[in-house]
Amino acid sequence: MPKALTVTLNTGGSGYGISFWEQVYTCATQAFYDMEVKEGSRPGPKSSDSDDTMIGTIYHAFQEIYHWGGVEMRGFDTTTVELRQTAARPWDGPAVIRETAETLFRSYRAKYSPSHMGTVKKVEEPYELPLKKRPWWAPDGMPLTARMDLEVTTTKASCARLGRDHLMVEVGNYIVDFKTAKTRWLNMAWAYAWRIQFAFYMMLWQWMNKNKKLKGLIVAAAFKKTNTHEFFLVRPPTMDTQKAVAEVLHTAWEKYRADPIEANPFHCMAWGRPCLWGKEGVCKRHSGVFND
Numbered sequence: 001m002p003k004a005l006t007v008t009l010n011t012g013g014s015g016y017g018i019s020f021w022e023q024v025y026t027c028a029t030q031a032f033y034d035m036e037v038k039e040g041s042r043p044g045p046k047s048s049d050s051d052d053t054m055i056g057t058i059y060h061a062f063q064e065i066y067h068w069g070g071v072e073m074r075g076f077d078t079t080t081v082e083l084r085q086t087a088a089r090p091w092d093g094p095a096v097i098r099e100t101a102e103t104l105f106r107s108y109r110a111k112y113s114p115s116h117m118g119t120v121k122k123v124e125e126p127y128e129l130p131l132k133k134r135p136w137w138a139p140d141g142m143p144l145t146a147r148m149d150l151e152v153t154t155t156k157a158s159c160a161r162l163g164r165d166h167l168m169v170e171v172g173n174y175i176v177d178f179k180t181a182k183t184r185w186l187n188m189a190w191a192y193a194w195r196i197q198f199a200f201y202m203m204l205w206q207w208m209n210k211n212k213k214l215k216g217l218i219v220a221a222a223f224k225k226t227n228t229h230e231f232f233l234v235r236p237p238t239m240d241t242q243k244a245v246a247e248v249l250h251t252a253w254e255k256y257r258a259d260p261i262e263a264n265p266f267h268c269m270a271w272g273r274p275c276l277w278g279k280e281g282v283c284k285r286h287s288g289v290f291n292d
């Protein structure tokens with residue numbers, strides 16, 4: 001008889017993670033509002049892409065069970081997993097969100113075993129950098145956290161399997177990050193290769209695991225439109241990339257200390273899309289690009 005599964009969804013990120021600080025770097029007001037949403041003290045913007053975010057969160061929860069639940073849990077019935085928003089509150093979102101996440105996960109499971117990328121060492125491991133005796137790239141006093149989806153040690157067999165997925169990996173330690181996207185886009189590999197989030201994860205992991213060597217980070221991307229999957233390899237950051245990450249962290253920390261909710265009106269129409277906090281009239285700190 002399979003065990004009944006209850007999962008509390010991780011909707012709040014790791015707290016003071018790299019995403020929060022990247023947001024402070026761009027617009028601290030936006031980071032402040034988003035943090036309030038994560039803490040549950042403010043509803044999210046009405047027209048946000050929260051459905052896509054929630055599909056990704058539920059997909060991550062299924063991957064966590066799959067990779068950490070043990071052999072007897074591998075075939076778990078996704079439809080019977082009890083999802084909870086918090087320990088005390090069931091998740092009551094639209095059925096279509098859950099069904100999309102289930103379909104996406106089942107298409108992964110149909111093709112890949114939990115050891116496809118190697119021996120699983122840790123799942124959803126939280127990291128927090130100590131406030132003292134820090135690496136050179138972390139400003140003193142700045143809270144810095146991360147939560148790694150998966151940590152694996154590749155084997156000769158998993159290297160051969162990943163080779164057939166066109167990934168040139170060696171036997172050793174890798175971080176795995178699960179990503180969901182609507183569809184595969186052209187420059188995805190380049191975008192992942194230069195992503196500050198991944199460089200930061202690798203810098204943090206290596207500093208916290210000084211007696212081990214990290215070989216890289218594998219992005220396991222899932223595409224909702226086609227229910228297909230693709231793996232990408234990101235190499236450990238060069239010194240130049242580490243300096244770029246340090247620059248973002250130091251600048252964000254200086255800005256935060258000067259004004260933790262400093263507005264940046266240059267960011268209100270980033271990528272040609274309006275910031276929803278301004279568009280919906282919550283933020284009055286922009287420079288008039290919206291009709292209040």
Ligand code: SF4
Nearest residue numbers: 027030268275278283
């Ligand atoms: S509207 Fe502009 S200033 Fe306000 S939170 Fe959004 S990006 Fe920041």
